[in-house]
Amino acid sequence: MATLGMSPADKQAVDAFRKDVVEPSMSKLVVIDFWAEWCGPCKALGPVIEKVTDDYAPKGVLLAKIDVDKNNFIASQFQVRSIPTVYAMFQGQLVADLTSARTESQLRAMLDQILRQLPISGEAADAEAELEPLIAMGEQVLADGDAERALAIFDQIAEMAPDHAVVAAGRVRALTTLGRHDEAQGALDAIQGDAAKAPEVERARAALSLAREAQPVGDLAGLAARAAANPEDMDARYELAGGQMAAGDREGAAETLLAMVRDDRAWNEGAARQRLLKLFEVVGLEDPWVAGQRRKLSQILFG
Structure with a gap:
C-alpha cells in the first residue's frame, strides 16, 4: 500500500x-x-x-x-x-x-x-506439534499389545492436555484392552462438548461396546468345532466370533462374521454385519486390513 x-x-x-x-x-x-x-x-x-x-x-x-x-x-x-x-x-x-x-x-x-x-502459527498449533510424537508413541505401544504401558503414556500426556480428544480416546482404548471397562466408560463420559464427537472418541466408544459384548470363551476350539459341524446354528457362530475377538483374533472373527453374512445376512436383524462394521471401526477405517475386509463384505453384499 x-x-x-x-x-x-x-x-x-x-x-x-x-x-x-x-x-x-x-x-x-x-x-x-x-x-x-x-x-x-x-x-x-x-x-x-x-x-x-x-x-x-x-x-x-x-x-x-x-x-x-x-x-x-x-x-x-x-x-x-x-x-x-x-x-x-x-x-x-x-x-x-x-x-x-x-x-x-x-x-x-x-x-x-x-x-x-495455511501454515498458521498459534499456541494450539504449537502445542499440537509437541503432542503428536507422544501420542504416536502411545498408539504404537498399544498396537504392540502393551496396554499397561500405553495407559501410563496416555495418562502422562493427559496431564499436559487434559481436554485433548485423541489423548482421552487413547486412554479409553487402553483401559478397554486391560478389561477395566467401568473405568473406560467413566473416562468416556468425562469427554464433553465437541470432543465427544471426534472420530477417535467414536472409535474408542465402539471398542468399549465391542469388548463388552464379545465375551471370552473357555473352550474356543470346541465351540469352533460345534459351529463347523452345524452351520445353521447361527447363535454358536456369533458366540464364536465374539470369543475370537475377545482372544484378539480379529482375522478369525472377521472370517466367521463374513461367512455368517454370506449364509444369512438378515439373521438377527443383521447382527453379524453390524458386529463386523463395529470391528472395522475399532481397528480403524483407514487401516489396510479393514480396507481388504470391506472389499470382501462388498463382494458378498453386491457381488
Missing part, C-alpha cells in the same frame, strides 16, 4: 494498518471487519465475529476492526462498497471473503477450512 502523495492523516492510517494488520498476518490469520457505528447489520454481526475470533485465538486467529468512517482511505484501498465486509488476510494477502458468514457455525466452518490449508 503506497504512501506517496497521501495526506498526513491517510499516511498515519496506512502505517497503523501495517502495524496492526499486515505485520501480524505474517504468522497469523487476521480477520478484518469493516464496520461503522451507524450500521445496524454491523452491530448484529460484530459480536458473532468477536466471539468466534476470540475462541480461535489459540489457533492463530486475530481480529482487526476497521471503522470505515475513520479509515475511509483504507476502506477504499480494499474497494469496500458496503458494510459489513469481512476479509481474512495471511502474510499480507487476502485469502478469503468471510462476509457471507452471518452465524457462528458458518464462520467457524470457513475458518476451519482456511486453517487446514
Whole structure:
C-alpha cells in the first residue's frame, strides 16, 4: 500500500494498518471487519465475529476492526462498497471473503477450512506439534499389545492436555484392552462438548461396546468345532466370533462374521454385519486390513 502523495492523516492510517494488520498476518490469520457505528447489520454481526475470533485465538486467529468512517482511505484501498465486509488476510494477502458468514457455525466452518490449508502459527498449533510424537508413541505401544504401558503414556500426556480428544480416546482404548471397562466408560463420559464427537472418541466408544459384548470363551476350539459341524446354528457362530475377538483374533472373527453374512445376512436383524462394521471401526477405517475386509463384505453384499 503506497504512501506517496497521501495526506498526513491517510499516511498515519496506512502505517497503523501495517502495524496492526499486515505485520501480524505474517504468522497469523487476521480477520478484518469493516464496520461503522451507524450500521445496524454491523452491530448484529460484530459480536458473532468477536466471539468466534476470540475462541480461535489459540489457533492463530486475530481480529482487526476497521471503522470505515475513520479509515475511509483504507476502506477504499480494499474497494469496500458496503458494510459489513469481512476479509481474512495471511502474510499480507487476502485469502478469503468471510462476509457471507452471518452465524457462528458458518464462520467457524470457513475458518476451519482456511486453517487446514495455511501454515498458521498459534499456541494450539504449537502445542499440537509437541503432542503428536507422544501420542504416536502411545498408539504404537498399544498396537504392540502393551496396554499397561500405553495407559501410563496416555495418562502422562493427559496431564499436559487434559481436554485433548485423541489423548482421552487413547486412554479409553487402553483401559478397554486391560478389561477395566467401568473405568473406560467413566473416562468416556468425562469427554464433553465437541470432543465427544471426534472420530477417535467414536472409535474408542465402539471398542468399549465391542469388548463388552464379545465375551471370552473357555473352550474356543470346541465351540469352533460345534459351529463347523452345524452351520445353521447361527447363535454358536456369533458366540464364536465374539470369543475370537475377545482372544484378539480379529482375522478369525472377521472370517466367521463374513461367512455368517454370506449364509444369512438378515439373521438377527443383521447382527453379524453390524458386529463386523463395529470391528472395522475399532481397528480403524483407514487401516489396510479393514480396507481388504470391506472389499470382501462388498463382494458378498453386491457381488
